Amino acid sequence: MKLSIVMPVYDEKATIEEIIRRVVAVDVGMAKEIILVDDGSTDGTRDLYDKIRADHPDGMIQIYLHERNQGKGAALRTGFAHTTGDIVLVQDADLEYDPKDYDRLLNPILDGRADVVYGSRFVGGEEHRVLFFWHMIGNRFLTLLSNALTNLNLTDMETCYKVFRAEVLKTITIKSDRFDFEPEITAKVAKGRWRIYEVGISYSGRDYAEGKKIGVKDAVQAVWTILRFKFFD
Numbered sequence: 001m002k003l004s005i006v007m008p009v010y011d012e013k014a015t016i017e018e019i020i021r022r023v024v025a026v027d028v029g030m031a032k033e034i035i036l037v038d039d040g041s042t043d044g045t046r047d048l049y050d051k052i053r054a055d056h057p058d059g060m061i062q063i064y065l066h067e068r069n070q071g072k073g074a075a076l077r078t079g080f081a082h083t084t085g086d087i088v089l090v091q092d093a094d095l096e097y098d099p100k101d102y103d104r105l106l107n108p109i110l111d112g113r114a115d116v117v118y119g120s121r122f123v124g125g126e127e128h129r130v131l132f133f134w135h136m137i138g139n140r141f142l143t144l145l146s147n148a149l150t151n152l153n154l155t156d157m158e159t160c161y162k163v164f165r166a167e168v169l170k171t172i173t174i175k176s177d178r179f180d181f182e183p184e185i186t187a188k189v190a191k192g193r194w195r196i197y198e199v200g201i202s203y204s205g206r207d208y209a210e211g212k213k214i215g216v217k218d219a220v221q222a223v224w225t226i227l228r229f230k231f232f233d
Helices: 016-025 045-055 072-081 099-110 133-150 166-170 181-191 216-232
Strands: 002-009 031-039 061-066 087-090 116-120 162-165 196-200
Touching (some): 016 031, 087 099, 162 166, 181 216
Parallel strands (some): 116 196
Antiparallel strands (some): 087 162, 116 162
């Protein structure tokens, strides 16, 4: 068994080395590969890649570069195309999501109960940083709208932590380039009638001064994506 961890990166100079250290350190009971896709970083993140390769000479980390910023969905599309693992996990390059949660994310798949697992920031008793009220309302509205049109009962459709059996991703073509990846993949997983589980995760959110990128325009795009993949695609 092998776990493929796909990490889209855009202007994460302050966190990229630490998140890679955490991902490498976590023991998941199987081999790991880290597929890092830099989506046109201009803040100096790319200057760190030679050091990252030198620190991890075992070949666990693969690095792919987009010459211009295209968006999270485009970076994930590139990353998914290079995975060789039996299970694929999405990991953001900031420090909002903790790789220590990998065990609980992987268990439903390893037990044979699930094909897809979402890590929810809104269930369970794990610690959460207290931040933006309207972001929480926006997340829950988008999840509600997505659920209404997919007939799922997720609590956190917009979560970063999504884990797939490799066979699931082989049946799906991702078209979205930006954060609208989240509702698109959810719609297609639902349409494929794959078994979906949700587990509670910890969350250490950041504010815009710390580098948070998602905004109102992305929420509007997410609404259109939810409608598009239900009625027009």
